[in-house]
Amino acid sequence: xxxxxxxxxxxxxxxxxxxxxxxxxxxxxxxxxxxxxxxxxxxxxxxxxxxxxxxxxxxxxxxxxxxxxxxxxxxxxxxxxxxxxxxxxxxxxxxxxxxxxxxxxxxxxxxxxxxxxxxxxxxxxxxxxxxxxxxxxxxxxxxxxxxxxxxxxxxxxxxxxxxxxxxxxxxxxxxxxxxxxxxxxxxxxxxxxxxxxxxxxxxxxxxxxxxxxxxxxxxxxxxxxxxxxxxxxxxxxxxxxxxxxxxxxxxxxxxxxxxxxxxxxxxxxxxxxxxxxxxxxxxxxxx
Numbered sequence: 001x002x003x004x005x006x007x008x009x010x011x012x013x014x015x016x017x018x019x020x021x022x023x024x025x026x027x028x029x030x031x032x033x034x035x036x037x038x039x040x041x042x043x044x045x046x047x048x049x050x051x052x053x054x055x056x057x058x059x060x061x062x063x064x065x066x067x068x069x070x071x072x073x074x075x076x077x078x079x080x081x082x083x084x085x086x087x088x089x090x091x092x093x094x095x096x097x098x099x100x101x102x103x104x105x106x107x108x109x110x111x112x113x114x115x116x117x118x119x120x121x122x123x124x125x126x127x128x129x130x131x132x133x134x135x136x137x138x139x140x141x142x143x144x145x146x147x148x149x150x151x152x153x154x155x156x157x158x159x160x161x162x163x164x165x166x167x168x169x170x171x172x173x174x175x176x177x178x179x180x181x182x183x184x185x186x187x188x189x190x191x192x193x194x195x196x197x198x199x200x201x202x203x204x205x206x207x208x209x210x211x212x213x214x215x216x217x218x219x220x221x222x223x224x225x226x227x228x229x230x231x232x233x234x235x236x237x238x239x240x241x242x243x244x245x246x247x248x249x250x251x252x253x254x255x256x257x258x259x260x261x262x263x264x265x266x267x268x269x270x271x272x273x274x275x276x277x278x279x280x281x282x283x284x285x286x287x
Contacts (some may be wrong), residue, residue, distance in 0.1 A: 004271070006262040011257055018253035024091070025246035032181070032239035039178050039229075039236045042118070046229045053222050057196045059211040067186055071160065071194050071219045075169040079114045081136060082106065082160060083191075083227065085175040085234045086124030088143050093248075095176055095241040096123040098186050102174050103128075108190060116168070120158065120231065136162075147235050152228035160220050163192045173226070178236035182244060191226050 057072075084103050086096045103124070107115050116136040119125040125138045137158065142151050159171050171192035176184040207214060 002263060002267070004267055007150075007260055007267065011264065013258045013259065014253050014256050018250050021246045021249040021253065025243050025250065028239045028243035028246060032236060032243055035236035035239050036178065039232045041234050042229050045279035046225050049218075049222050049225055053215075053218055054196055055192070056211055056215050056218055059207070060215050066191070069194075069215055069219055070164045071192060071223070071285065072196065074193050075166070076133045077110070077113055079116075079168045080110060081116050081118055081162065081168045081171045083118045083120060083155070083171065083175075083230075084124045084128075084171045085173070085230060086119075086121035087234075088122040088140060091245055092238055092241040093245040095184065095238055096121075096127075098184075099174055099179070100124060100127050100185055102188060106172065106174065107133075118155065120155070121234075124218070126158070137259060141236065143235050147227055147228070147231045148223075152231055153224050156220065156227045159192065160223055168192075172229055175230045175234050176237040176241075177230070177233040178240065181240045184237035184241060187230075191223055194222060237250045 003177065038232050081237045082103060083097060090096065102125075103117070114134075116134045117128055118136050119128065119138040119140075120142065122140040125135075125140060128135065139151065142148075158166070162168050163171060170190055172188060172190050174186075174188050177187045
């Protein structure tokens, strides 16, 4: 049976841990509020750009029978690039594990294709580096600060250029999208070639440039916006997962403290009882 000193030392250690987890929860809650505001602000922009893209693509399609754009060209998916977005740190529950598991499942389903990974986030990078997976690039530390459009633009331009040169046939994005504080939605979607909605829409634009030129400018911006939105969603989902994990850790620490305190009281009571018995026995022996 452990001594009272050992139990007290362990209780003190668990209390210190609980203080840390509570502080981390408060930090994540503050960051989550700002990240959530940025996600909500980015969603209407992405949706409006998608509607505009559909209208412009329809106008181009009605004027020309030629291929609309290299970014719309479909090829057999023999060479696939996956943008894998994870966090730069742990202590976020199953946030990183879910993305990694989905990536492994995707690779298993497309094992006949040559797959390269564009890693965004340290945890995913470290996992697949240890397994010697083929990587086309890595971006770590982006989530240690506010997610920037410049970072999304650089990543988008890189995959767009590779797709235009036919170095890859498709680009997929695997990310945790923010749904609520308690849940994140795992998303696996294709961003290249760009998927234009097929339903007919009313075109109410007056084009100063030709629709072909406008489409050529709009498609890269659309891809960049999709990547930026995914990074913002992942950042918000990461803070939500961290807050939930730290809350659960604080609750578990409280339960451990209660059990240790109860055990300490039992040990102390047994020690007092043993001392009383020794005193009574000594007194009886003197008589």
